[in-house]
Amino acid sequence: MRLVDYWEFSVPVFKRHIPRTLLLTLAIAIGVCSVILLTSLGEGARRFIEQEFSSLGADLLIILPGKKETQGGAPPIYGTTTRDLTLEDVQAIEHISTIDKIAPIIAGTALITFQNRSREVITMGSTPAIFPIRDLTLGEGRALPENSSTQHVPVIVLGSKIKKELFGNQSAVGEWVRAGDYRFRVIGVLEERGESLGLDLRDMAIIPVRSAEMLFNSPALFRVIIQLSQSNSEAYTEQRIRKIIAERHEGKDDISFVSQDSILSAFNSIMLTVTAVVGAIAAISLVVAGVLIMNVTYISVAQRRHEIGLLKALGATGLQVKRIFIGEALLLTTAGSVIGMLLAFSGIEFVRWYWPDFPIAATWWAVISAIVTAFIMGALFSWLPAAKASKLDPILAMRGFS
Amino acid sequence: MILLKDVCKTYELGETPLKALDHVNLSINPGDYLSVMGPSGSGKSTLLNMIGLLDRPDSGELYINDIATHSLIEEERAKLRQNNIGFIFQSFHLIPRLTALENVEVPLMLSKTPKHERREQSMKILEQLGISSRADHLPKQLSGGQLQRVAIARALLMKPSILLADEPTGNLDSRSGSEVIELLEKFNQEGITLMMVTHDVQLGSRAPRKLQIIDGKLSEVEKHHAFS
Structure with missing residues (x-):
């Protein structure tokens, strides 16, 4: 047939x-x-x-405390840190020519209270650089002050959801909230926006990094996010940073890098x-x-x-x-x-x-x-x-x- | 020329084996007209199927045109069957979803003949059998006699050397039955070997060579007499 x-x-x-x-x-x-x-x-x-990732713009480099062989996987869950990465370390490296912006981060959860309402919130201590680096925009008010990395300033920027839960429709900017043992004045509210890299930014609060040091009673940085001033300078920057940190950490190379490319x-x-x-x-x-x-x-x-x-x-x-x-x-x-x-x-x-x-x-x-x-x-x-x-x-x- | 030597076939039916063919010897010459009679279950159909290469003997030899069919593989037997043997069945066996013409065409389709060629050949043979006006009808639109004519057309299409008919008039009224028989006899006179299984004595006696099977044993009823 x-x-x-x-x-x-x-x-x-x-x-x-x-x-x-x-x-x-x-x-x-x-x-x-x-x-x-x-x-x-x-x-x-x-x-x-x-x-x-590409909406984040330029090349990002992330420093994690602790030595970990990584191909860009998840950051370490439990600390193998031999020595904390601190704000002083960040100040020592921030003058490297290939670094455009640098945002140290201390993170933890804090109970934030306004009047009789309180919420357990992921609170991130950082500097104003975090806003452009993470592409955060303010719905109202202003971002963190420039001296966030040098001194405790009692100000806080709230995520849109937190703001709504604590304040309802009433204006939050200018009000005082309590976080742990400290009082902070609300200076800004983030614009309503979806999730970014699995982190619900509507459900967060941002305070100056020095204040976070006090609030969480620890100088240890959770991570440092660097925006490079030019692409393809990751290797050079990484090498420079390693050298400076090693000098400051008694010769120990105890930090890890994650680049945007490797995460991607x-x-x-x-x-x-x-x-x-x-x-x-x-x-x-x-x-x-x-x-x-x-x-x-x-x-x-x-x-x-x-x-x-x-x-x-x-x-x-x-x-x-x-x-x-x-x-x-x-x-x-x-x-x-x-x-x-x-x-x-x-x-x-x-x-x-x-x-x-x-x-x-x-x-x-x-x-x-x-x-x-x-x-x-x-x-x-x-x-x-x-x-x-x-x-x-x-x-x-x-x-x-x- | 068809030759059977000591062909045996036994069916296992229940506990007692049934001898359908018991050391059958038979020689059929080209152009012969034979009838096979016998009670039901005696082995008539088995003999027909054996010669038609639809069944294989348990032992013995079967030659068709000097080809030893018992040693052929299945595909070769199918080929031999296609080119040499035409079947006609009691219940016609037309494919219900195909028209009369398409039913006739099936053997040519199996042999990969191009479509226009098969149309032409099939129409010609339908004309020969006087049913070309029914070519586009489905089997359910045809009468019994017409159905059997379509089946005969299909059997003759490949110009077989032998026509095997299993009770060809069994499902027909007497008038269309005799018409079909006359048709078959006409083709026999043109040179095709005709072998017909029947239990109708009157029909069986029309054949010059009459065979009888009882319990698998084949015997010739009369010596053939001169055919005039």
């Missing part, structure tokens, strides 16, 4: 069993669609993170893995579709025993009979894949329209693997029933016996 003959021989079969054909096509379409759609969401998330590539590889895993999970629906194909092919073989016996009596080989049934399964797989792709791409267009900020995108490898998987399932699961058909005894089959 030639290819066009298989087509003409099988299409009337589908026309005779329209509900069955449609349901099977739908099952395959859903499988293909879910693989493409879910991996596209994963890819979108990856691009979203990439965008977030770490996120990238994590997201790719997540996307692939999500795709693989979605591919389970293709296996389910495959089982359906097997079931329907078995039914078809049983219903067409006469026909199979006849074809063999007319000189069809077992191979030809097998090809007819596998071919029918693959035809349905093709239809299902095309419909699934159309569904997936319209789904992607819908997400684009509904959520324009999210850079959802279909990846070619996901589309190809979805379709290849569908075809493997189609061939694999129709194989058994087709082989059964090819082995039917023509005489018994024509008489309707098994």
